[in-house]
Amino acid sequence: xxxxxxxxxxxxxxxxxxxxxxxxxxxxxxxxxxxxxxxxxxxxxxxxxxxxxxxxxxxxxxxxxxxxxxxxxxxxxxxxxxxxxxxxxxxxxxxxxxxxxxxxxxxxxxxxxxxxxxxxxxxxxxxxxxxxxxxxxxxxxxxxxxxxxxxxxxxxxxxxxxxxxxxxxxxxxxxxxxxxxxxxxxxxxxxxxxxxxxxxxxxxxxxxxxxxxxxxxxxxxxxxxxxxxxxxxxxxxxxxxxxxxxxxxxxxxxxxxxxxxxxxxxxxxxxxxxxxxxxxxxxxxxxxxxxxxxxxxxxxxxxxxxxxxxxxxxxxxxxxxxxxxxxxxxxxxxx
Numbered sequence: 001x002x003x004x005x006x007x008x009x010x011x012x013x014x015x016x017x018x019x020x021x022x023x024x025x026x027x028x029x030x031x032x033x034x035x036x037x038x039x040x041x042x043x044x045x046x047x048x049x050x051x052x053x054x055x056x057x058x059x060x061x062x063x064x065x066x067x068x069x070x071x072x073x074x075x076x077x078x079x080x081x082x083x084x085x086x087x088x089x090x091x092x093x094x095x096x097x098x099x100x101x102x103x104x105x106x107x108x109x110x111x112x113x114x115x116x117x118x119x120x121x122x123x124x125x126x127x128x129x130x131x132x133x134x135x136x137x138x139x140x141x142x143x144x145x146x147x148x149x150x151x152x153x154x155x156x157x158x159x160x161x162x163x164x165x166x167x168x169x170x171x172x173x174x175x176x177x178x179x180x181x182x183x184x185x186x187x188x189x190x191x192x193x194x195x196x197x198x199x200x201x202x203x204x205x206x207x208x209x210x211x212x213x214x215x216x217x218x219x220x221x222x223x224x225x226x227x228x229x230x231x232x233x234x235x236x237x238x239x240x241x242x243x244x245x246x247x248x249x250x251x252x253x254x255x256x257x258x259x260x261x262x263x264x265x266x267x268x269x270x271x272x273x274x275x276x277x278x279x280x281x282x283x284x285x286x287x288x289x290x291x292x293x294x295x296x297x298x299x300x301x302x303x304x305x306x307x308x309x310x311x312x313x314x315x316x317x318x319x320x321x322x323x324x325x326x327x328x329x330x331x332x333x334x335x
Contacts, residue, residue: 139201139266151211154216159251
């Protein structure tokens with residue numbers, strides 16, 4: 001006589017019914033096949049959150065066309081500064097008065113001494129533009145490194161320790177911040193008769209560290225209140241370890257942005273001082289010196305002014321555009 005099942009879900013042919021029959025026969029019921037293991041949506045979200053700020057910034061930078069263009073220009077300028085002989089074989093100091101503004105630019109003669117024409121002393125403008133890159137890059141990078149180290153150290157100490165040290169360093173910063181940058185540089189450089197590249201770097205760095213110090217101080221004050229810093233203190237980590245391992249890496253983002261943008265400003269400041277006759281001096285090759293010399297004859301020979309001024313503008317623009325791209329990548333508010 002066929003069996004009658006009270007529950008139709010447990011009858012023959014169903015999963016429960018088969019399991020019951022297998023149990024009566026002493027067999028082990030087979031469970032349904034588990035799906036293949038794979039990352040769940042929660043795992044993907046957790047992986048996204050685990051990425052660091054620098055990893056996210058690098059991912060955004062690689063997709064930013066402004067970063068790609070500015071990086072290409074900066075790398076090209078650095079190569080020109082390091083290896084000017086690769087781009088011209090002409091000595092920028094060789095003067096031939098027979099070329100005294102007689103030869104205009106010959107754009108068909110690429111990468112030759114005649115390409116940009118000659119200045120009022122018969123020197124190749126193209127060679128001077130190429131070799132002038134070295135002085136500008138040296139000044140910009142040198143000043144940026146010094147002000148980042150000095151200003152970053154003072155800002156980190158003031159922001160982390162606070163109290164009387166913060167008050168003292170902040171007042172010192174305010175005093176230097178109140179000095180007009182170019183006017184102060186003119187006064188400092190006026191005390192030197194030999195205004196070489198190291199002297200100009202020292203004068204600009206002596207007055208330019210204040211902005212970095214303020215930015216670093218504010219960033220450290222925000223960072224030292226984070227949970228991981230509080231946890232490190234609770235675990236007994238030393239002050240030096242906290243500053244180097246926790247504070248510095250997480251407080252450097254705004255400093256890097258400001259330093260990158262300021263680098264172009266320092267190059268422009270050097271050219272301005274050289275134009276006024278208080279910056280780099282002969283025999284150093286500088287765009288500012290050439291602009292000052294060409295400004296006296298700009299009406300009849302505008303090419304002598306156009307090329308060094310154009311190169312200066314392109315360099316400053318490249319560093320400012322690079323700084324803007326880095327700022328967009330590192331600022332979480334702009335995401």
